Amino acid sequence: MLFLPLDFNDAEFIRLERSRESLLGAIGNILLFTGLLLLIFGWVSMISSITKRYELVPVVEISGEVEEVPPGVYITPSGSGLALLSRLIKGRAPVIITRAAPKSVRRALNLKEIPVLWLTTAECGDGCVDPHRLEYLLHTLVTFMRRDESPKLVYLDGIEYLMIENGFVPVYRFLSTLKDHAALNNTVVLVPVEKSSFEEKEWNLLRRELGCLKDL
Incomplete structure (x- = not known):
């Protein structure tokens, strides 16, 4: 003008x-x-x-005797997720991805320095993961797995939320790729889910691709 x-x-x-x-x-x-x-x-x-990456700092190894579980990705009922996490976290370096606020997760586990990534669309700085960025979440977790040969644990809560934001197929591919890297890098991945959150075909695909701890 x-x-x-x-x-x-x-x-x-x-x-x-x-x-x-x-x-x-x-x-x-x-x-x-x-x-x-x-x-x-x-x-x-x-x-x-x-191009932002999510940094997992610090990475803390929890003291205790390691409970032997073959590396891989395992689905487990949501109600028993935290109980299994409390057992399997001993002797492993953990990282937690969750829909709950990091402070409440650390308080529940009584672990102040454990790395927690919060699945949220809110802009809240480091420690927050946009649920639409599956590729960068995968990159972050694979980088964590490759740090060394020590046993590691990933607690991946919020799969239903990721499905709502991305659809079943991208999340299924994400989990399948994560499974392969977990097997190669001495990592146990716990995925608390409820069968009722999936259609029958989707649930059968998950059960065929992923393990279940009660089957061991």
Whole structure:
């Protein structure tokens, strides 16, 4: 809108004083430069958000004797999830992914420094995981598994929530890939779920692909 009078002036539709012409040109250039800066800042922020990794710091190994469980991904009823976690966490380096607030999880387990990733769409800084970013969550967990050869434990709560946000097929692929990496990197992955949350075909696929601790 600021440059339009200048164009009319150049086309001799109107006549502007030299001082007014210079003022409009200066204001227009300032606004144009500011707009370009904001556009660049927006692109940088978007790219930074897309490429963000989730850091698991610190990684703490819990003292105690390791209960022998073959590496892999195991589904378990939600009601027994925390009880199994309390048993299998001993002697392993854990990470917890959950829909509950990290503080409440640490309080429930009486472990202050355990790494917890919170599945949420809210912007809350480090420790929060956007449920739509399955590929980066997978990257984070695989990086954690590969840190060393010590036994590790991943507690993956909120699969139903991930399904709502992404659909069954992407979550199934995510779990299948996670299973392969867990087997290669001495990691037990616990996935608390309820059968009633799935259609029969989906549940049969999960049971065929993943283990169940009560079967061991």
